[in-house]
Amino acid sequence: MRDVAIIGVGLQKWGELWEKSFRNLFVEAALNALGETKVDKIDHMYIGCMSGGLFVGQEHIGSIMADYLGQRYLGATRVESACASGGAALRAGFIDVASGMSDIVLVGGVEKMTDVSGDGATYALATAADQEYEVYNGATFPGLYALMARAYMEKFGATRDQLSAVPVKNHDNGLLNPNAQYQMKISVNEVNNSVMVADPLRILDCSPITDGAAALILCPLEMAKKLSDKPAIKILGSAMATDTIALHDRRDFTSLDAVKVSSMAALKMAGKNVHDINVTEVHDCFSIAEIIVSESLGFFACGKGAEAAANGETRIDGKFPINPSGGLKSKGHPVGATGVAQAIEITYQLRGEAGKRQVKNAKVGMTQNMGGSGGSSVVHVMEVA
Amino acid sequence: MRDVAIIGVGLQKWGELWEKSFRNLFVEAALNALGETKVDKIDHMYIGCMSGGLFVGQEHIGSIMADYLGQRYLGATRVESACASGGAALRAGFIDVASGMSDIVLVGGVEKMTDVSGDGATYALATAADQEYEVYNGATFPGLYALMARAYMEKFGATRDQLSAVPVKNHDNGLLNPNAQYQMKISVNEVNNSVMVADPLRILDCSPITDGAAALILCPLEMAKKLSDKPAIKILGSAMATDTIALHDRRDFTSLDAVKVSSMAALKMAGKNVHDINVTEVHDCFSIAEIIVSESLGFFACGKGAEAAANGETRIDGKFPINPSGGLKSKGHPVGATGVAQAIEITYQLRGEAGKRQVKNAKVGMTQNMGGSGGSSVVHVMEVA
Numbered sequence: 146m147r148d149v150a151i152i153g154v155g156l157q158k159w160g161e162l163w164e165k166s167f168r169n170l171f172v173e174a175a176l177n178a179l180g181e182t183k184v185d186k187i188d189h190m191y192i193g194c195m196s197g198g199l200f201v202g203q204e205h206i207g208s209i210m211a212d213y214l215g216q217r218y219l220g221a222t223r224v225e226s227a228c229a230s231g232g233a234a235l236r237a238g239f240i241d242v243a244s245g246m247s248d249i250v251l252v253g254g255v256e257k258m259t260d261v262s263g264d265g266a267t268y269a270l271a272t273a274a275d276q277e278y279e280v281y282n283g284a285t286f287p288g289l290y291a292l293m294a295r296a297y298m299e300k301f302g303a304t305r306d307q308l309s310a311v312p313v314k315n316h317d318n319g320l321l322n323p324n325a326q327y328q329m330k331i332s333v334n335e336v337n338n339s340v341m342v343a344d345p346l347r348i349l350d351c352s353p354i355t356d357g358a359a360a361l362i363l364c365p366l367e368m369a370k371k372l373s374d375k376p377a378i379k380i381l382g383s384a385m386a387t388d389t390i391a392l393h394d395r396r397d398f399t400s401l402d403a404v405k406v407s408s409m410a411a412l413k414m415a416g417k418n419v420h421d422i423n424v425t426e427v428h429d430c431f432s433i434a435e436i437i438v439s440e441s442l443g444f445f446a447c448g449k450g451a452e453a454a455a456n457g458e459t460r461i462d463g464k465f466p467i468n469p470s471g472g473l474k475s476k477g478h479p480v481g482a483t484g485v486a487q488a489i490e491i492t493y494q495l496r497g498e499a500g501k502r503q504v505k506n507a508k509v510g511m512t513q514n515m516g517g518s519g520g521s522s523v524v525h526v527m528e529v530a
Numbered sequence: 531m532r533d534v535a536i537i538g539v540g541l542q543k544w545g546e547l548w549e550k551s552f553r554n555l556f557v558e559a560a561l562n563a564l565g566e567t568k569v570d571k572i573d574h575m576y577i578g579c580m581s582g583g584l585f586v587g588q589e590h591i592g593s594i595m596a597d598y599l600g601q602r603y604l605g606a607t608r609v610e611s612a613c614a615s616g617g618a619a620l621r622a623g624f625i626d627v628a629s630g631m632s633d634i635v636l637v638g639g640v641e642k643m644t645d646v647s648g649d650g651a652t653y654a655l656a657t658a659a660d661q662e663y664e665v666y667n668g669a670t671f672p673g674l675y676a677l678m679a680r681a682y683m684e685k686f687g688a689t690r691d692q693l694s695a696v697p698v699k700n701h702d703n704g705l706l707n708p709n710a711q712y713q714m715k716i717s718v719n720e721v722n723n724s725v726m727v728a729d730p731l732r733i734l735d736c737s738p739i740t741d742g743a744a745a746l747i748l749c750p751l752e753m754a755k756k757l758s759d760k761p762a763i764k765i766l767g768s769a770m771a772t773d774t775i776a777l778h779d780r781r782d783f784t785s786l787d788a789v790k791v792s793s794m795a796a797l798k799m800a801g802k803n804v805h806d807i808n809v810t811e812v813h814d815c816f817s818i819a820e821i822i823v824s825e826s827l828g829f830f831a832c833g834k835g836a837e838a839a840a841n842g843e844t845r846i847d848g849k850f851p852i853n854p855s856g857g858l859k860s861k862g863h864p865v866g867a868t869g870v871a872q873a874i875e876i877t878y879q880l881r882g883e884a885g886k887r888q889v890k891n892a893k894v895g896m897t898q899n900m901g902g903s904g905g906s907s908v909v910h911v912m913e914v915a
Contacts, residue, residue: 199584204658205659205901205902205905207772208901220772222611222770223610224608224610226593227589227590236607243629244628272583272588276587277551386604387606388593390597402602516592520590
């Protein structure tokens with residue numbers, strides 16, 4: 146397998162982007178990524194998108210995006226693993242370049258989530274759960290993660306204040322990210338008293354509905370210098386794992402086996418230990434998700450993640466900086482784009498281009514992107530080449 | 531890149547399968563494919579599915595299918611390129627094994643199309659076209675292919691009888707395929723007088739709505755003998771190309787550039803010429819599609835495909851046998867599964883296991899799987915190892 150590098154990245158300010166269509170979002174991010182490189186011909190595209198069908202009535206996403214990028218005849222594949230679609234697209238692109246099949250691959254992610262009416266977005270997102278056994282019986286994602294939060298709090302004695310430390314930290318970080326959807330400071334008290342969504346999860350525990358896209362350019366490491374003036378970011382490890390799609394089939398609600406399996410495999414491939422990681426972007430779709438993921442990745446012992454978050458260990462200047470971008474909570478969560486944007490944040494961090502949210506001495510970074518209630522997880526490990 | 535082989539294949543009899551769910555369909559096909567091998571551990575799965583969201587309210591398809599296959603923690607990726615999703619999944623699986631990232635890959639395809647009510651299937655299928663510029667204005671797939679048929683007939687003087695020769699031949703072949711949805715003989719006269727759908731296309735010009743799945747197992751060619759007693763089928767070439775998603779943006783309605791680009795690339799990679807191909811499965815979603823594809827692949831000169839079909843040149847005993855399986859028209863067209871099932875038919879043909887529909891001396895085969903009105907095309911070339 147050839148060494149593979151990220152040589153260009155691009156996105157846009159995420160939010161409720163009424164003036165931009167599904168295709169516009171993707172093309173804007175793709176052109177921004179291409180603009181960081183000297184690439185004039187793409188060999189293949191992989192596009193993470195969870196549900197073009199339900200959100201905008203558009204499938205055949207590879208074809209439409211290649212077309213509107215002006216890259217007629219280009220091979221283009223849409224990749225889906227619910228909210229881990231972006232991570233899965235990055236894995237597919239990495240393998241394509243590593244294999245020698247393609248030299249230049251564009252990995253993108255896109256979701257246009259605000260064009261549905263009523264409970265359309267909740268319904269579309271629920272298709273990441275088990276339709277027949279969970280959704281049909283009324284489960285929604287806040288409800289499923291609320292079950293995990295309740296089990297965690299009961300088992301480990303975690304407090305409401307500890308849970309709230311996660312979105313407070315992520316909003317502090319997002320304030321420093323000009324592309325974040327919600328650039329505003331929030332307090333533990335505000336999270337604790339925000340509107341209840343699914344007990345114990347309140348509105349400020351939940352990542353938002355977002356329109357947005359993200360894109361990055363991959364090439365063989367040996368071609369990186371010729372194709373971009375930016376420091377090449379080498380992908381050291383890439384792994385994906387699934388778990389039962391339904392929460393009720395899990396042996397335990399307070400850990401995430403797909404996260405464990407995918408991170409152990411990616412770290413092994415990278416020849417790294419979790420303590421070698423200087424900066425991490427994880428899938429904080431709900432406060433409890435970041436806490437459990439931080440444990441399943443191995444940063445903290447089982448049951449210690451909530452306390453660690455409250456003690457500031459995951460802040461930008463903490464021992465294990467997590468989600469310097471602001472995470473899904475503050476940056477936004479256009480589901481198909483999230484995994485790609487995580488890799489973009491790590492690229493900025495490893496290049497030393499993260500501005501006020503820069504983690505000091507960031508040499509090795511990791512991304513963890515999750516589908517559903519942990520039914521799939523994709524982990525990447527990367528470093529400055 | 532490592533050489534890659536197909537070592538096991540499986541599907542079920544396709545049709546309106548009310549007693550089988552989305553997940554059941556996939557698992558049945560996957561177990562049938564595994565049953566042809568000695569594989570006890572899969573490294574990754576790629577599953578072609580066009581619109582789990584719109585057909586059955588289920589995305590996160592990799593996770594649910596790995597779960598119900600009993601393969602917890604397995605990496606699993608859903609791949610989409612509208613009706614070419616199966617071909618795109620095969621391409622992704624091929625690259626994964628070729629790269630050395632995975633040894634054993636299951637490539638599947640699945641669609642459960644009959645669980646929607648009213649015009650739900652027509653709406654879901656229309657998401658393969660340009661939602662904003664075609665579908666919003668009332669275009670459906672029979673309508674788009676009717677424009678191609680009308681243009682072709684006008685330009686080349688093709689007759690109604692010539693068009694009808696395609697479904698007549700495909701039903702003759704499907705009669706010999708125990709897994710085909712419609713195992714019944716039809717005549718040119720019956721096609722000519724069947725219900726009009728979109729002038730000039732009649733109901734017997736159109737592939738049906740189908741429930742079904744298909745799966746195959748890939749491994750490095752060097753491991754094939756150890757893992758299966760079946761003859762290994764080596765994948766020689768794999769290529770994908772897109773074209774404008776919207777028909778109105780094409781330079782010409784009577785040829786398919788994505789088919790030309792993808793087949794030339796796959797043949798080049800295989801070191802073969804189109805005249806080396808002994809048997810081909812093509813994407814006959816409508817009669818006109820098989821005719822134009824047979825020209826764009828290079829079997830016949832531009833404008834000569836209709837005449838060739840009427841002259842029997844594409845029959846099982848013809849010069850260029852096309853769709854011995856019965857094609858989409860007779861075998862059925864569960865969109866995400868079609869591309870995988872094409873590779874399964876070629877596997878049967880190259881193994882000499884196609885029974886009464888066996889093409890004599892079939893040594894090299896090809897599949898062509900298409901998305902939308904030709905917005906994407908995936909071509910594979912394979913031979914007995």
